[in-house]
Amino acid sequence: MSKLLEIAKRLNALAQAGLTYSPNAYDLERFSEIREISVELLHELTDEPIEKIAPLFASGIGEYPTPKVDVRAVVFRGEDELLMVQEKIDHLRWTLPGGWADVGYTPSEIAVKETEEETGLIVKPVRLLAVLDKRQHPHPPQPWYVYKFFIRCEVVSGEIRSDGHDIGQVRWVRRTELPELSLSEDRVTASQLEMLFTFVTNPDAPALCD
Structure with missing residues (x-):
């Protein structure tokens, strides 16, 4: 298939x-x-x-076809906790805050905007961690060709707000919880989360790119 x-x-x-x-x-x-x-x-x-x-x-006429872009905010608390949200559209499975890139916003601005809308927290972008080709990772098949941007962010202010329009629960997830977590694998995979945690102990590592 x-x-x-x-x-x-x-x-x-x-x-x-x-x-x-x-x-x-x-x-x-x-x-x-x-x-x-x-x-x-x-x-x-x-x-x-x-x-x-x-x-x-398949609606583009007069435009060269290009990949869609999915931007995810990576927000750590300490060395073993990661900010995650439940996607209502995916049966309350867990993922990182984020979504499709909007025209008129930079990737960093998308990470900030989506995090505030989904969690209530105001964050600032720190650095790009990875640009991944979705086809190269174990996501479920989908019609679109997608590049995924993972941007590390730090909390500036705000309080966690759960149960928004598109989001169920919002919370800090410990690294040890990840194997038991029901993930929204269309948006993030277990192997990607483990890869992102390597930047906690090695924050100056070069960004990853497929």
């Missing part, structure tokens, strides 16, 4: 590039049909409704 999903995403990228750059009307028709086929294939592979896939995955 994962191989077919990658083929569908690649077909869409080629179709969108063709729709952007081809001067030939007949080729434009063919590229448009290829894009429709890629959406139908994604629908069959992921069970996502076509009306959701089409506008998010």
Whole structure:
């Protein structure tokens, strides 16, 4: 299935590039049909409704296809606690504060904004820890090609606020709790969390990049 999903995403990228750059009307028709086929294939592979896939995955005309960007704030307390939130949309599974990057915001601004909205805490960005290609890690398959930014942040002020519109519980999670935690693996994996904790004992380590 994962191989077919990658083929569908690649077909869409080629179709969108063709729709952007081809001067030939007949080729434009063919590229448009290829894009429709890629959406139908994604629908069959992921069970996502076509009306959701089409506008998010295959609506770009006149633009070269590029990856989506997911930004996550990494907020430690001491050496063994990490700020985590429950995603209501994913059955209250746990992840790091964050979400899709918004146009008009820098990656650091997204980390600050999402953390405040989801947890009530005001943070300041300290450094970039990692830029990961989601395909290279054990996330569930999804239609979009995604880069993940992990930005270390420090608490400046505020108090933890739980049970927001999209978020259930918010709390500090001990490193020893991670193996038993039900993670929102579409957003973060256990191996990524362990990787992030290495920066606690080695804060000057170079940022990781796939």
